[in-house]
Amino acid sequence: MLTQQQLNTMLSLQNKMNIKVNPQWLTAGYGYLRAAMVESVEAIEHHGWKWWKAQQKDLPQLQMELVDIWHFALSASIIDYQGDIDATAHALAAQLAQQKDPSVTFDGKDYAPASLSLLDNLELMAGLCAAKRFSVPLFMCIVEQCEMSGDELYRQYVGKNILNFFRQDNGYKAGTYQKTWQGREDNEHLVEVLAALDINAVDYADLVYQGLQQRYAS
Numbered sequence: 001m002l003t004q005q006q007l008n009t010m011l012s013l014q015n016k017m018n019i020k021v022n023p024q025w026l027t028a029g030y031g032y033l034r035a036a037m038v039e040s041v042e043a044i045e046h047h048g049w050k051w052w053k054a055q056q057k058d059l060p061q062l063q064m065e066l067v068d069i070w071h072f073a074l075s076a077s078i079i080d081y082q083g084d085i086d087a088t089a090h091a092l093a094a095q096l097a098q099q100k101d102p103s104v105t106f107d108g109k110d111y112a113p114a115s116l117s118l119l120d121n122l123e124l125m126a127g128l129c130a131a132k133r134f135s136v137p138l139f140m141c142i143v144e145q146c147e148m149s150g151d152e153l154y155r156q157y158v159g160k161n162i163l164n165f166f167r168q169d170n171g172y173k174a175g176t177y178q179k180t181w182q183g184r185e186d187n188e189h190l191v192e193v194l195a196a197l198d199i200n201a202v203d204y205a206d207l208v209y210q211g212l213q214q215r216y217a218s
Contacts, residue, residue, distance in 0.1 A: 002154060004090075006151075007089040009205055011077075013158065013162070014071060016165075017161060020165075032072040033073075034129070034130075036069045040065075040122055040125045040126035041126050043065040049119060059146060066153070071161070096137070098137045102138060102141055104128070104138050113138045114141060125139065155199050158204060159193075159194050162205055162209050162212070163187070163212070166213070178216075182218075193212055193215070194208065
């Protein structure tokens with residue numbers, strides 16, 4: 001389960017990143033749930049669904065797709081509450097409270113995600129997103145089925161978001177950013193920075209950025 005503090009942190013980071021892309025993003029009409037739908041279909045591909053050939057579930061790739069979907073879902077939620085981060089956080093917390101026994105109604109039919117397979121839940125999420133809807137309890141059920149905890153979703157989300165900020169701040173767009181430091185890619189450094197920090201710290205996102213900054217400078 002995600003905490004109120006974690007929700008506020010992620011929503012604030014998402015808002016800042018979106019503002020960096022376009023200060024008027026709230027009214028730009030971007031298709032965030034369309035993007036989440038496409039990522040859901042990509043997750044289905046990583047799971048494997050073809051009965052006519054041998055396929056193996058790629059769990060790390062599935063988890064990465066979920067983190068991407070969460071970026072888009074947070075953006076859509078912020079728009080629903082006209083940019084009010086606190087109101088959005090409280091609304092998401094209320095939805096998460098339904099996580100113990102989640103239920104989804106789609107196309108006139110009721111679904112119980114806890115009793116469905118991961119593949120069926122991914123398909124249900126794609127369908128909801130195509131209909132411009134998103135179910136946080138369904139998403140969190142999928143997160144659990146992909147062997148991620150709320151803390152792990154938070155850790156991976158903040159890590160990816162902060163790395164994107166860090167790249168932009170250090171010349172990524174201009175082409176001057178050095179993606180490889182000391183013989184290793186920035187993603188590898190990020191993993192070590194995240195492993196050394198307490199995710200419960202109030203300034204967790206700032207600490208991640210500072211950790212990257214210290215390594216990059218050296």
